[in-house]
Amino acid sequence: MKTKYFKRIIMLLLCIITVFVIYNVVVWNQSNRKLINPVLLQYRKYFKLDYINCNSEKKEISYGLVDKYIFWGEKKCKLDAYNDIRLKLNRYLEKNPDYYLNNGYKITIYFKLNISGKPSYLHISNYNETVDELKIYNGFYHVSGEPMSGSNFENISDYAVFDGIKSLKLDQYVIFDDVSKLTSLSSLEYVVIGGTDSAEKQKELNEVLPNCSNKMSKIESQ
Incomplete structure (x- = not known):
């Protein structure tokens, strides 16, 4: 009799723990999705949410958005839509100052091709690690391009759509x-570019970005 009673208690405790865990997962997911939901709602034709990775100890969170188009030549999202997404994220953070991600979190949005194992071709973030000291912005003012064949943002002129960014x-x-x-990027403070021919590229950028305080920091090609 005692054994049956004990088993029932154990079963009840397991049920309570399971419900508690599921509840917390749902709450966690809903809380983290608040930032990205407006983007997914407007641009669901072009992107789907692949993952959310959050490390509360390090105060880091990243979202992976995957292009929905599969075949080359299919209609992709227009370039200026990426900046609209960036501005939409900024507006959410501005209108919700008590949202926990405003509390010093490093936030990154990765855009990826719809191909298994492929890395991102572009990401936007609220921080810049390319300078000597980590700089966290009060919005998404950093853009990083890692284009590949078939993706958007293969040309440097494509990045002119990101008016208002501070680092590239x-x-x-x-x-x-x-x-x-790129002269339209009047708020740009930092530019970092990779490749063995970065000296030539630096000269070109210096001419069009005279007010950029740190026009170029060479990073070696991988």
């Missing part, structure tokens, strides 16, 4: 087509 990091595969278009 581009890898060696970004094509230098019409650099003059």
Whole structure:
């Protein structure tokens, strides 16, 4: 009799623990999705949420958005929509000052091709680690481009859509087509670019970004 009673108690405790865990997972997921939900609602035709990774101890969170198009030549999201997404995220953080991610969290949004195992081709964040000291912004003012064949943002002129950003990091595969278009990025403070020919690229950028305090920091190609 005591054994049956004990088993029932154990079963009840397990049920309570399970419900508690499920509840916390749901609450955690809902809380983390508050930032990204407006983006998914407006751009669900082009992107789907792949993952949310959160480390509360390190105060880091990242979201992976996957392109919905599968075949080359399919209609992709227009370039200016990425900046609209960035501004939409900024508005949410501004309108919700008590939202926990405003409390010193490093937030990154990764855009990925819909191919298994492929890395991101672009990410936007509220921090800049390319300078000597970590700089956390009060919104998404950093853009990093790592384009690949078939993705958006293969050309440097494409990044002109990000009016208002403060830092820009581009890898060696970004094509230098019409650099003059970057003159629209009047708020830009830092530019970092990779590749063995970065000295030539630095000269080009210095001409079009005279007010950029840290025009170029060379990073070696991988």
